[in-house]
Amino acid sequence: MSTDTDKLIESLGQDLKPVKPMAGAGPLAAVLSVLSLAAVFGAIQLFTKGLRPDWQVILGDHAGQSFGILASGVLAGYAAFRLCVPDTRIRPPVRVALIVSSFIWVLLLAGQMSASAPDVAERNCLTDFSLLFVIPFAAAIFMATRGAPVWRGWAGYAFAMSAGSFSALGMRFLCPNEEPSHLLVWHYLPVLGFTIFGCLLGQILLQKTSTPRSKK
Amino acid sequence: MASGEIKGKSEAGAEWPALMLAAQNGDANAYRRLLREITPPLRAFLRARFFAREHIDDIVQEILLAIHAARHTYRPEQPFRNWMYGVARHKMIDYMRKHGRVNANEISDDELVTLIGDHANTPEEALLGKDVKKALAQLPDKQREVLLMTRVEGFSMAEVAKKLGMTETAVKVTAHRATKRMKEWLLEYGY
Numbered sequence: 001m002s003t004d005t006d007k008l009i010e011s012l013g014q015d016l017k018p019v020k021p022m023a024g025a026g027p028l029a030a031v032l033s034v035l036s037l038a039a040v041f042g043a044i045q046l047f048t049k050g051l052r053p054d055w056q057v058i059l060g061d062h063a064g065q066s067f068g069i070l071a072s073g074v075l076a077g078y079a080a081f082r083l084c085v086p087d088t089r090i091r092p093p094v095r096v097a098l099i100v101s102s103f104i105w106v107l108l109l110a111g112q113m114s115a116s117a118p119d120v121a122e123r124n125c126l127t128d129f130s131l132l133f134v135i136p137f138a139a140a141i142f143m144a145t146r147g148a149p150v151w152r153g154w155a156g157y158a159f160a161m162s163a164g165s166f167s168a169l170g171m172r173f174l175c176p177n178e179e180p181s182h183l184l185v186w187h188y189l190p191v192l193g194f195t196i197f198g199c200l201l202g203q204i205l206l207q208k209t210s211t212p213r214s215k216k
Numbered sequence: 217m218a219s220g221e222i223k224g225k226s227e228a229g230a231e232w233p234a235l236m237l238a239a240q241n242g243d244a245n246a247y248r249r250l251l252r253e254i255t256p257p258l259r260a261f262l263r264a265r266f267f268a269r270e271h272i273d274d275i276v277q278e279i280l281l282a283i284h285a286a287r288h289t290y291r292p293e294q295p296f297r298n299w300m301y302g303v304a305r306h307k308m309i310d311y312m313r314k315h316g317r318v319n320a321n322e323i324s325d326d327e328l329v330t331l332i333g334d335h336a337n338t339p340e341e342a343l344l345g346k347d348v349k350k351a352l353a354q355l356p357d358k359q360r361e362v363l364l365m366t367r368v369e370g371f372s373m374a375e376v377a378k379k380l381g382m383t384e385t386a387v388k389v390t391a392h393r394a395t396k397r398m399k400e401w402l403l404e405y406g407y
Contacts, residue, residue, distance in 0.1 A: 008277050009251040012284050018242035019288040085289045086302035148286035150306035 022146055025081035032077045032143060036136035036163060040170035043132050052176040066169060072104040073165030080158035084147025101161055105191055112184035125175055125186035132170045133194055137163035141205050149206050156202010157195055164191035233296045239287060251280055258304055260370045279307045351401045359394035366391045
């Protein structure tokens with residue numbers, strides 16, 4: 001062992017403070033999900049025209065679809081927090097969570113594919129979607145600063161998919177347009193776009209992570 | 217856990233998880249011991265990936281600093297080696313990106329990624345990976361033995377010379393030829 005390495009070990013030992021171990025991916029994903037839902041519905045009330053008049057249909061006729069979107073958000077959050085812990089590879093539970101959450105979106109997108117061209121006048125949905133996306137994504141990245149992701153692109157992808165799913169769920173409660181073409185272009189495809197964006201952004205934003213929190 | 221509860225040299229890293237948990241609780245002695253014990257395997261991990269000796273210390277120190285910064289992310293249900301080599305591989309790639317090709321005899325970034333693509337957790341696994349194993353198989357027995365002892369097991373040239381009954385110069389020449397032949401083979405087969 002070189003003298004420099006020996007000195008470094010000595011100094012790291014001297015600087016050592018007790019740290020609070022990072023919470024598990026499950027509890028963190030649960031916290032993120034609750035925060036995201038609160039942020040999305042808070043933003044709907046504060047910054048938009050409010051819930052659609054017939055919002056109960058989302059919990060009734062469209063309950064399956066809504067549950068799928070919610071499950072995708074929670075699973076992607078779980079995968080993202082698992083990816084915040086260093087590991088030599090992406091483990092099977094994380095792969096499964098990523099595949100299932102992505103597959104839900106593939107099904108949702110495919111389900112609207114046969115539709116006719118969308119009404120271009122509904123452009124404000126993209127603005128609303130972006131508004132609903134910002135806080136959950138920022139909260140996720142903030143929570144990720146406690147971690148030390150070594151697969152940053154994948155972590156960014158998963159965080160963006162989680163935030164995108166919660167935003168898309170919020171959009172279902174906000175916008176009354178049920179046209180498949182409208183849902184495809186203005187509610188679901190943005191999730192895909194924001195996920196790619198999150199993948200790229202994750203590489204940058206998650207570089208400066210791993211901040212140990214002192215126990216005292 | 218107090219450091220006094222963890223006595224004796226750990227067998228092949230069996231005590232590393234306990235030492236890390238003690239370190240998370242602020243036990244500096246356990247932490248120093250852990251860092252000292254993981255340094256040789258980290259050096260071997262880098263040597264197995266054909267890093268030049270003069271860069272190994274730098275990268276090991278980067279890895280130790282990263283382990284220090286990320287120590288709170290270790291959880292006992294996760295194998296410590298996976299966690300440690302996850303950090304090590306990440307810092308190694310970062311170092312390569314920062315410094316580019318370190319010298320003419322080293323494997324480039326892309327070649328490195330190919331070599332580490334086997335997801336090996338230890339240097340031995342890395343060298344015994346499917347493709348590298350083929351490269352090793354084409355070496356004469358003596359060259360292979362010297363290469364493994366010097367690059368993977370971490371013996372010094374003098375120690376290898378003593379063990380194999382060779383002169384130190386002969387060991388150096390054999391190790392150099394083996395490394396050169398390995399790289400030529402890997403390049404010939406598309407690495």
